[in-house]
Amino acid sequence: MDIRSFLKEIVGEQYVLTEDFEKIVYSRDASIELPVLPDYIVRPRTVEEIQKILEYLNSAQYKLPIHIRCSSTAYWGGGVPNKGGIILDLSRMNKIIEINEDTLCVTVEPGITFSELFRALEQKGYRIGERPESAYSACVGGHVASMGAGLGQYIFGNQGDQVTGLKVVLPDGKLLTTGSGALENTPKFTKWMFGPDLSGLFIGSEGVLGVIVEVTLKLYPLPRAMAFATFAFNNIEDTIETVHQIQKGPFSIQYLSCFEGASFVRTYPQVDWGSKTEHGIVLTIVIEGRSKEDATIQKEEITQEALRHSGEDLGEVFARDIFWKNRYEWAVTRTLRKGLRTIILFRVPTKKIPLFWEETRTIGEQFDLKIGRSCQARSRHFISYHPSIRYSEKNPEIWEKVKECKNALYLRFIELGGLPCRLPGQLPKSITHKFKNYLLFLRRLKTCIDPKNIFSSSKIVGL
Amino acid sequence: MHISEPEVLTEALYKCGRCSYCRGCNVETPIICPAYELTDKLETVSPKGRLQVARRLFEGSIQPSKELSEAFFLCPLCGDCKDKCIEGIDTTEVFEAIRGLLVEKNAGIDIHSKFTESVIENNNPYFEPHEKRLAWLPKHLKTGNPITPEYAYFVGCTSAYRRQPIAVATTEILHKANVKFTFMNEVCCGSPLLRTGHKEIATKLAIKNIETIAKSGVKKIITSCAGCYRTLKLDYPTLLERELPFEIIHSAELLAELIKDGRLELSDGEQMKVTYHDPCHLGRHAGVYDPPRDVLKSIPDIKFVEMSENRNNALCCGAGGGFRAGYKDLSIDLAALRVSQVKNLDAEILASSCPFCHYNLELGRDKIDKNLKVADITELIAKRLL
Numbered sequence: 001m002d003i004r005s006f007l008k009e010i011v012g013e014q015y016v017l018t019e020d021f022e023k024i025v026y027s028r029d030a031s032i033e034l035p036v037l038p039d040y041i042v043r044p045r046t047v048e049e050i051q052k053i054l055e056y057l058n059s060a061q062y063k064l065p066i067h068i069r070c071s072s073t074a075y076w077g078g079g080v081p082n083k084g085g086i087i088l089d090l091s092r093m094n095k096i097i098e099i100n101e102d103t104l105c106v107t108v109e110p111g112i113t114f115s116e117l118f119r120a121l122e123q124k125g126y127r128i129g130e131r132p133e134s135a136y137s138a139c140v141g142g143h144v145a146s147m148g149a150g151l152g153q154y155i156f157g158n159q160g161d162q163v164t165g166l167k168v169v170l171p172d173g174k175l176l177t178t179g180s181g182a183l184e185n186t187p188k189f190t191k192w193m194f195g196p197d198l199s200g201l202f203i204g205s206e207g208v209l210g211v212i213v214e215v216t217l218k219l220y221p222l223p224r225a226m227a228f229a230t231f232a233f234n235n236i237e238d239t240i241e242t243v244h245q246i247q248k249g250p251f252s253i254q255y256l257s258c259f260e261g262a263s264f265v266r267t268y269p270q271v272d273w274g275s276k277t278e279h280g281i282v283l284t285i286v287i288e289g290r291s292k293e294d295a296t297i298q299k300e301e302i303t304q305e306a307l308r309h310s311g312e313d314l315g316e317v318f319a320r321d322i323f324w325k326n327r328y329e330w331a332v333t334r335t336l337r338k339g340l341r342t343i344i345l346f347r348v349p350t351k352k353i354p355l356f357w358e359e360t361r362t363i364g365e366q367f368d369l370k371i372g373r374s375c376q377a378r379s380r381h382f383i384s385y386h387p388s389i390r391y392s393e394k395n396p397e398i399w400e401k402v403k404e405c406k407n408a409l410y411l412r413f414i415e416l417g418g419l420p421c422r423l424p425g426q427l428p429k430s431i432t433h434k435f436k437n438y439l440l441f442l443r444r445l446k447t448c449i450d451p452k453n454i455f456s457s458s459k460i461v462g463l
Numbered sequence: 464m465h466i467s468e469p470e471v472l473t474e475a476l477y478k479c480g481r482c483s484y485c486r487g488c489n490v491e492t493p494i495i496c497p498a499y500e501l502t503d504k505l506e507t508v509s510p511k512g513r514l515q516v517a518r519r520l521f522e523g524s525i526q527p528s529k530e531l532s533e534a535f536f537l538c539p540l541c542g543d544c545k546d547k548c549i550e551g552i553d554t555t556e557v558f559e560a561i562r563g564l565l566v567e568k569n570a571g572i573d574i575h576s577k578f579t580e581s582v583i584e585n586n587n588p589y590f591e592p593h594e595k596r597l598a599w600l601p602k603h604l605k606t607g608n609p610i611t612p613e614y615a616y617f618v619g620c621t622s623a624y625r626r627q628p629i630a631v632a633t634t635e636i637l638h639k640a641n642v643k644f645t646f647m648n649e650v651c652c653g654s655p656l657l658r659t660g661h662k663e664i665a666t667k668l669a670i671k672n673i674e675t676i677a678k679s680g681v682k683k684i685i686t687s688c689a690g691c692y693r694t695l696k697l698d699y700p701t702l703l704e705r706e707l708p709f710e711i712i713h714s715a716e717l718l719a720e721l722i723k724d725g726r727l728e729l730s731d732g733e734q735m736k737v738t739y740h741d742p743c744h745l746g747r748h749a750g751v752y753d754p755p756r757d758v759l760k761s762i763p764d765i766k767f768v769e770m771s772e773n774r775n776n777a778l779c780c781g782a783g784g785g786f787r788a789g790y791k792d793l794s795i796d797l798a799a800l801r802v803s804q805v806k807n808l809d810a811e812i813l814a815s816s817c818p819f820c821h822y823n824l825e826l827g828r829d830k831i832d833k834n835l836k837v838a839d840i841t842e843l844i845a846k847r848l849l
Binding site: 015017019020021022024025026028029030043045071072073089091092094111113115116119134136137138339340341392393394 | 473477478480481482483484486487488493503504505506507512515516519520525528530531534550
């Protein structure tokens with residue numbers, strides 16, 4: 001039986017797509033990367049269907065790489081197949097399997113979007129710890145597989161930290177349960193079992209080691225009280241000094257971002273932006289409290305810190321009525337990032353942010369491109385730095401120039417001691433030799449778990 | 464410049480950043496793209512997917528096929544994706560333009576071609592004789608005011624041939640409120656043709672209707688159909704590239720005004736809970752949200768309750784955009800999904816203000832909840848006229 005007939009027999013005829021226009025749709029994500037057409041798109045509904053597909057591919061004579069896809073809303077090319085092969089689209093696997101109010105964990109299929117999950121959890125008074133800014137459309141499985149980070153991370157840790165167990169179909173078709181759920185009668189309440197953290201092997205694995213078919217995440221109560229603050233600073237140095245003091249303090253920060261102020265003034269003319277915003281930096285903070293009083297005290301302390309560093313208090317209107325009210329609509333970024341933009345994500349030690357900020361401007365000038373600069377404190381220990389560059393797909397020259405500029409930023413930021421959250425394809429040896437043993441170990445791991453290289457592997461550097 | 468102009472269309476097609484907000488769900492709206500939902504989250508029928516294909520199609524790098532056409536026609540053009548688009552792409556206009564392109568290349572949908580033929584032959588898409596367009600009109604309501612009418616009632620094909628009680632109710636109300644109105648020798652407004660890629664024929668219908676209205680001398684057109692309203696009010700000026708010399712008023716708007724002015728007195732009645740379904744063509748497309756709600760709230764003994772998916776977040780009933788004609792089963796599934804959203808409200812009546820929504824919501828209702836009554840707001844008012 002040929003592969004097409006086999007796939008149709010397993011998942012049903014309508015769930016195997018082979019038309020050119022269908023391949024076009026599944027050839028891209030939200031990134032600047034050029035489209036790459038797959039040979040087949042397969043849309044399984046069950047774990048068993050995925051197991052059968054993998055068993056078949058293991059026994060097949062020819063090599064047809066599998067590329068796993070959920071929502072493909074990311075900005076870095078993770079949803080783009082590297083070379084033909086099969087796209088395994090998990091968006092039909094989108095159910096909540098269990099909300100366990102005893103262990104305070106929720107188990108879901110990978111294709112459920114964060115919004116769908118929030119709707120169900122909020123009705124019961126729960127939330128998960130962390131969510132991406134693209135929660136409207138991003139799927140849980142993809143976020144775990146790419147070790148996503150976003151709102152809530154400052155308090156609860158990243159999505160990987162939320163996982164208490166996974167179910168993964170391995171390259172040979174066998175099903176692995178990680179965490180306490182590996183013991184059949186034990187609930188999935190912790191990812192720590194005997195030996196090393198097996199969930200951790202697949203969190204951030206970008207789908208190169210197995211197919212995550214079930215995710216269990218920790219639940220938390222909805223916040224009791226919130227407080228909101230916005231400040232303007234003349235420069236990034238004062239802003240970051242304030243942020244660093246906040247990181248050192250005992251605060252529960254749901255969200256903290258720094259944006260160039262000019263864009264805010266343009267986008268939200270209804271807000272009183274004071275005297276510093278136009279040429280300065282806007283710091284937006286959302287605080288969680290155990291009570292209204294607790295939230296207010298935290299806010300007052302943070303305000304004192306901001307004022308000590310020459311910050312101008314812009315009140316709570318922007319953070320509360322624009323940002324937080326529209327938090328599921330990507331309120332700030334959706335307006336500031338209007339138009340096609342490519343975004344670079346780096347984790348940077350807080351105190352180094354002014355250096356990265358300045359270096360971004362210099363590289364932008366070299367390429368004659370305006371690079372938008374923003375960052376978020378998603379942890380006490382570092383800052384997520386997100387420069388973004390506008391481009392047009394109608395203009396191939398600009399498109400190419402932006403890609404070159406992006407690569408230059410990557411190389412320079414690594415040189416300066418930043419940690420890229422994502423790395424595109426290949427890196428020059430001058431960089432890879434700096435962590436060659438790490439890469440060697442990753443390669444050994446890949447060979448050990450996926451000896452036939454069934455899962456397309458270009459999404460992780462060195463594999 | 465209109466979206467059908469190549470440069471405007473190109474601009475729109477290159478704007479999409481593939482963020483997927485057009486096809487997901489948000490905390491207020493469990494379903495944004497009905498087509499995506501009904502096809503088990505098939506990316507090719509999602510607005511984002513269609514925009515990618517449209518771009519290639521428009522560039523000429525792929526050719527139309529039956530399967531490709533399906534991706535574009537399997538959509539009720541409800542406009543929720545336009546409402547949620549970060550980049551402000553007018554997706555409904557883009558998809559209508561691409562449908563036109565597909566029809567030009569003989570890649571349209573058969574059933575749409577058939578009802579287009581009926582419109583050409585009978586002035587309606589239902590294969591009904593044109594001379595019976597006013598056959599629903601009871602003798603006692605025939606008068607109107609032919610000498611100095613202020614308004615003309617544009618009945619629309621669905622009210623004229625398939626949902627006559629709405630036409631009767633609207634006429635009764637107009638009489639009761641002493642509105643000086645007349646009927647005209649109207650033809651199909653062209654909405655089903657515009658939505659399914661037959662713009663040229665729709666333009667001819669627009670010219671014909673405008674000439675008829677001009678001859679009648681009226682300056683205000685009332686319609687009880689959301690589809691006719693959108694077409695006359697928003698599409699005609701675009702098609703003919705000029706302002707219209709008359710005003711278009713939906714029956715919900717007129718009713719709200721008549722009630723506010725004290726020109727309609729309503730009797731007490733059975734106590735009941737009523738909720739409201741926003742027709743896409745009236746709500747998201749034309750921004751008319753409050754008048755129908757004002758009307759319902761003014762009816763004695765009726766308690767108005769809001770569905771959580773309302774106004775710009777309302778789920779489509781599945782009737783419009785050629786969806787019902789092309790994909791009947793899916794269209795009824797969608798109507799049933801919409802009716803299911805009434806479940807937690809304990810409402811006895813699901814009201815709307817469009818005969819086409821009424822038609823489909825009844826079919827959806829029959830699938831899941833036989834006890835729920837579907838009614839047009841004109842019917843609810845007509846029953847309470849003193």
